Amino acid sequence: MELIVAIAIAALTGCGVWLLLRPRTFQVIIGLALLSYAVNLFIFSMGRLRVGAAAVLEKGQIGDPQAFADPLPQALVLTAIVISFATTALFLVVLLASRGLTGNDHVDGREPE
Amino acid sequence: MTNWADHLIILPILLPLFVGAALLLVDERHQQIKAFANLGSIVVMGGIALLLMRAVDPSTATGSAPIAVYRLGDWPAPFAIVLVADRLSVLMLVLTSILAFASAVFATARWQRVGAHFHSLFQFLLMGLNGAFLTGDLFNLFVFFELLLAASYGLVLHGSGQARVRAGLHYIAVNLTASVLFLIGVSLIYAVTGTLNMADLAVRIPQVPAQDRALLEAGAAVLGVAFLVKAGMWPLCFWLPTTYAAAAAPVAAIFAIMSKVGIYILLRLSLLFFGAGSGASALFGSDWLVAAGIATILFGLIGALASQEISRLAGYAVLVSSGTVLAVAAAAGQPAVTAAALFYLVSSTLAIAAFFMLIELLERGRDPGADMLAVTREAYGEDAPDDPDAEEVGMVIPASMAILGWCFVGCAAVIAGLPPASGFIAKFAMLSALLGGDAATGISPLSWTLLALLMLSGLTMLIAMTRAGIRTLWSPTERADPRVRLAEIVPIALLLLGCVAMTVQPQTAMSYMQGAAGSLHAPATYTDSVLAPVQTRVRTGGGS
Numbered sequence: 001m002e003l004i005v006a007i008a009i010a011a012l013t014g015c016g017v018w019l020l021l022r023p024r025t026f027q028v029i030i031g032l033a034l035l036s037y038a039v040n041l042f043i044f045s046m047g048r049l050r051v052g053a054a055a056v057l058e059k060g061q062i063g064d065p066q067a068f069a070d071p072l073p074q075a076l077v078l079t080a081i082v083i084s085f086a087t088t089a090l091f092l093v094v095l096l097a098s099r100g101l102t103g104n105d106h107v108d109g110r111e112p113e
Numbered sequence: 114m115t116n117w118a119d120h121l122i123i124l125p126i127l128l129p130l131f132v133g134a135a136l137l138l139v140d141e142r143h144q145q146i147k148a149f150a151n152l153g154s155i156v157v158m159g160g161i162a163l164l165l166m167r168a169v170d171p172s173t174a175t176g177s178a179p180i181a182v183y184r185l186g187d188w189p190a191p192f193a194i195v196l197v198a199d200r201l202s203v204l205m206l207v208l209t210s211i212l213a214f215a216s217a218v219f220a221t222a223r224w225q226r227v228g229a230h231f232h233s234l235f236q237f238l239l240m241g242l243n244g245a246f247l248t249g250d251l252f253n254l255f256v257f258f259e260l261l262l263a264a265s266y267g268l269v270l271h272g273s274g275q276a277r278v279r280a281g282l283h284y285i286a287v288n289l290t291a292s293v294l295f296l297i298g299v300s301l302i303y304a305v306t307g308t309l310n311m312a313d314l315a316v317r318i319p320q321v322p323a324q325d326r327a328l329l330e331a332g333a334a335v336l337g338v339a340f341l342v343k344a345g346m347w348p349l350c351f352w353l354p355t356t357y358a359a360a361a362a363p364v365a366a367i368f369a370i371m372s373k374v375g376i377y378i379l380l381r382l383s384l385l386f387f388g389a390g391s392g393a394s395a396l397f398g399s400d401w402l403v404a405a406g407i408a409t410i411l412f413g414l415i416g417a418l419a420s421q422e423i424s425r426l427a428g429y430a431v432l433v434s435s436g437t438v439l440a441v442a443a444a445a446g447q448p449a450v451t452a453a454a455l456f457y458l459v460s461s462t463l464a465i466a467a468f469f470m471l472i473e474l475l476e477r478g479r480d481p482g483a484d485m486l487a488v489t490r491e492a493y494g495e496d497a498p499d500d501p502d503a504e505e506v507g508m509v510i511p512a513s514m515a516i517l518g519w520c521f522v523g524c525a526a527v528i529a530g531l532p533p534a535s536g537f538i539a540k541f542a543m544l545s546a547l548l549g550g551d552a553a554t555g556i557s558p559l560s561w562t563l564l565a566l567l568m569l570s571g572l573t574m575l576i577a578m579t580r581a582g583i584r585t586l587w588s589p590t591e592r593a594d595p596r597v598r599l600a601e602i603v604p605i606a607l608l609l610l611g612c613v614a615m616t617v618q619p620q621t622a623m624s625y626m627q628g629a630a631g632s633l634h635a636p637a638t639y640t641d642s643v644l645a646p647v648q649t650r651v652r653t654g655g656g657s
Contacts, residue, residue, distance in 0.1 A: 020290065025282065032289050039296045046304035072309070073300065076252060080296055083259045087292075090266055091285050098282050101275045107286075109279045 005045050012038035023112070025095045025105045029088065036084040040077045047073030121168075122183040122196050124161050125206055125243035128154055133236030141229060148221045151232040155217055158239065159210035165203045170625065180632065180642040182249070190643045191313040195249035197643055200629035201455070202246040205370075205377055208459055209242050211611060212370050212466050215604035216363035219470050222600040224361050228271040238264035238367065245374050249643055251299050251309040251336075254378065258295065258343075262288050265371060268364045269356060280352075280359035287342065287352045295339035301332025312643035315385045315636050319392030330397055333386065337379065337398060344375030344435050346405045347412040354416060354428030362473030365427070366466040372435050373462055380442055380451070385636045389446060399443045403559065406440025409433075410570055417577040423475065426581055427468050430528050433570055434461040440566070441543050444559055449546040451630035456623060457539035460615055464527035464536065467608035471520050474513075474597050474605075475585050513597040518586050520602070523609045525582065529575035530567075535615035540567055542623065 012034050019031025047070035054068045095105075102109035132154040136147050169179045183196040198206075217235060225231045241261025248254050266288075269281045303309055305325045306317045321329050338349070345353040353372070357365045379402070387397040413432030420426040434457075442454040526534035544567060547560045615622050632638055 020286075028286055032286070032293075035290070035293050039293050039300075042297060043300040046300035072252075072303065076255075076296075076300065076303075079252075079256060083256075083263075083292075084289075087259070087263060087266070087285070087289055090263065091282075091289065094266075094270065094278060094282050094285055097270075097273075098278045101278055107282065109275065 001049055001051065002045075005041065005049060009038050009041050009045070012041070023107055025098060025107055028107060029091055029095060032091065033084075033088055036080070036088070040080055043073050043077050043080065119181065119183060121161050121164055122181055122198050122247060123185070125158050125247065126196075126240055128158055128161075129236040129240035129243065133233045133240065136233045136236065137230065144225055147232040148217070148225060151217050151235055152214065152221075154236060155210055155213045155239070158243070159207065159214065162203060162206040162210050165198050166200075166207055166625075169198060169200050169203055170628070180639060182643050190249075191308055191310045194253060195310065195312075195643055196247045197249040197312075197639070198247055199632055199639065200625065201377070201381065201633055204455070204459070204625070204629055205246045205373070206243060208373075208462060209239065209246070209370050211608070212367055212462070213239055215466065215608050216366040216470065218607075219366065219601055219604045220361075220363040222598045224272065224363050227361070228273060230267070231271055234264045234267040234271070235367070237261075238268060240264075242370065242374060246377065249311055251302070251311065251314075255292075255295055255299060258374075259292060261371070261374070262292070265368065268367075269360050271364055272361045276359045277361075280356045283352050284356040291339045291342040294335050294342075298332045298334075298336025298339060301328060301335065305329040305332065310643070311382070311385055312640040315391070315640045316644065318386050318394060321394075323393070326393060330394060333382075334398060336382075337402075340375040340379050341405065342375070343372065344379065344439065345372045345409070345432050346435065346439070347409040347432070350409065350412070350432055353432060354420075354425050357428040357431060357469070358422065358424035362470050365424075365469040369431060369462050369466040369469065372431055373438075373458060376435055376438050376458070379439065380633065383443065384633050385639060388634065388636050390636075396446070399446070402443035403440050406436045406438075406443060407562070407566060409436030410440060410566055412436075414570055414573040414577075417574060420577065420581075423581045423585060424469075424472050426577055427465060427472055429577075430461075430465050430468065430574065433574065434458070434465060434528075437461075437543075437567070437570065441547070441563060444547075444563055446634075447546065448627065448630040448634045449549070450543065451633060452623065452626040453539060453542035453546045455626040455629060456542055456615070456619075457536070459622070459626075460527060460535040460539050460612055463608045463611045464524050467520070467605045468524040468528065470601070470605050470608075471517065471524060474517055474601060475521070477596070513602075514586070516602060517597065518582075520605050520609060521578075521582050521586065523612070525575065525578035527609075527612045529578060530571040531575065533616055535612040535619070538616060538619045540571060543567060 016031045016034035016038055019027045019034065022028060022031065050069045098109060099105055104111050106112070132150055136150055139147055139150075165181065168181060179199075181198040182190070183198075184190065185194040185196070213235070217232075220231060220235075238261055241257050241259075241264055244257030245254060245261060248257055266281065266285050269284055270277055299309065302314065305321055305328050306314055308314055308317060318329065342349045357368055360368060383397075383399065383402065387394050387399070389395055410433055413429045413436055416429035416432065417426050420429060438454045438458045441457075442451050444450070523534070525531075527536040530536035530540040544564055547563055548556060
């Protein structure tokens with residue numbers, strides 16, 4: 001499972017970085033979205049990968065921290081998802097405003113010669 | 114600390130939250146109400162910050178390094194959220210409220226009307242700033258950072274126009290990427306240490322086993338890069354001059370503190386996690402910080418000399434100021450040097466904020482400004498009451514060009530560090546602290562380098578500012594005196610008066626900075642204050 005998660009994170013990050021470096025605004029926004037997915041997976045894996053563990057507490061197993069998954073990365077991922085949704089939406093608005101003002105979708109607002 | 118004073122700590126976060134949210138409900142037509150609510154909230158915030166400053170001041174408090182800790186929900190420290198107010202964070206709070214007051218007053222003259230929800234965004238920005246200064250754990254640091262960035266995205270676009278949208282697009286993309294790095298750094302550190310509370314981290318980092326150390330340092334480095342982007346460190350700073358030049362004047366003025374948030378966090382975390390007494394990772398990355406700081410100063414100086422527009426010159430002044438604080442504070446690792454760097458931070462931030470607002474007044478009537486205004490008016494339709502002749506706030510003051518000229522001289526003196534301005538005192542203090550370092554080993558080559566660089570930066574900024582001043586103030590162009598309102602010149606004068614106060618009473622300011630630097634260099638007091646009840650209540654077992 002570790003290998004699959006690692007490959008998934010690597011693929012998402014690689015595609016995200018490549019798209020982020022593209023000159024079109026839409027590619028940049030997709031790149032940022034992919035990067036944020038990669039980071040969310042990464043945060044999860046940093047809290048140790050567990051299969052079938054209870055989110056916070058299993059019934060009847062109070063007091064045994066081995067029995068449940070680490071809640072802090074989950075909270076961090078939740079916060080990161082909410083924030084990246086909000087900022088990506090904002091970025092989309094700016095992207096549309098830029099498209100409207102400049103008439104093209106180049107990140108500098110000018111088509112290369 | 115008494116009980117009521119304890120609850121003061123959370124007010125700088127809650128107050129702007131509620132005021133900003135309430136202002137969203139007020140119709141855009143009632144700009145005066147919104148402006149008064151915004152200013153009132155900032156004044157109350159400033160009062161709270163001053164009360165907190167009194168509470169942690171070494172001369173009035175009983176302890177040697179009083180640190181106020183506020184536990185949300187009254188849970189013990191590493192298991193829940195804490196807010197921590199020590200001298201450095203309170204100093205930043207006071208600085209924030211002074212800058213916020215000046216730029217909010219400035220905005221009432223004109224800028225509040227060119228876009229929607231200026232005052233709400235302003236309050237949310239303040240909430241993020243105050244939260245970032247007060248928080249005691251990395252998780253909430255991320256949340257407050259995103260809050261202040263989200264508000265700043267809105268503010269950077271305030272007034273619209275093509276230049277702002279293009280600069281805003283780059284600004285948002287760069288900062289979203291930096292946030293991704295922030296999260297990677299935080300989660301790596303969490304993976305190694307199992308905690309995100311800063312005080313708990315400071316205790317655990319010396320105990321990290323050798324095989325995990327590479328991972329920890331990688332996490333710290335990635336986190337550091339995220340903050341260096343915000344602080345505008347070369348080579349991560351190319352967005353900064355463009356964005357600050359494109360932003361509206363009061364927004365650029367309050368952004369002067371935003372680059373200092375990154376520096377504040379770097380200072381705090383590097384001294385807390387990797388201070389001199391933190392075991393195997395001691396002083397991790399401080400060489401890099403010095404090198405980056407020196408490179409930033411040089412880049413800022415070259416940029417300042419090359420700037421054709423005066424607003425870009427101010428952006429490069431921000432870079433020089435950031436670089437100076439980082440290089441000097443990271444280089445010597447002594448409380449005296451850090452104190453001088455903090456003094457410089459405060460005085461240069463005040464002067465740069467005043468400079469950003471002054472530029473707007475100086476450029477008024479010039480062609481680019483007129484273009485920008487025309488675009489703004491077009492974007493917001495004809496109903497925007499943006500007639501420069503409409504006298505709603507204040508009056509047109511006489512001899513405006515002469516007054517602006519004097520303000521320009523004041524800003525130039527502080528930024529370049531000419532005597533008797535506070536910038537000179539700050540530079541003098543840094544130089545004397547660097548030279549007085551080690552009597553036994555002599556003065557290190559690094560100190561000599563920094564010394565030469567500080568002199569060079571003063572000279573270069575003076576040349577750049579003088580050139581800009583001659584071009585703006587003395588060149589015989591065909592134009593009338595700019596129309597300046599009282600509400601626009603008073604905040605600039607207020608900020609410069611702050612610098613004058615630091616010149617008149619340098620001892621008072623300096624002794625506070627020394628207290629702040631002293632407690633920064635003694636992380637044990639910080640960790641003890643935050644973790645104190647836990648060590649008696651919970652950690653009775655094997656752990657230290």
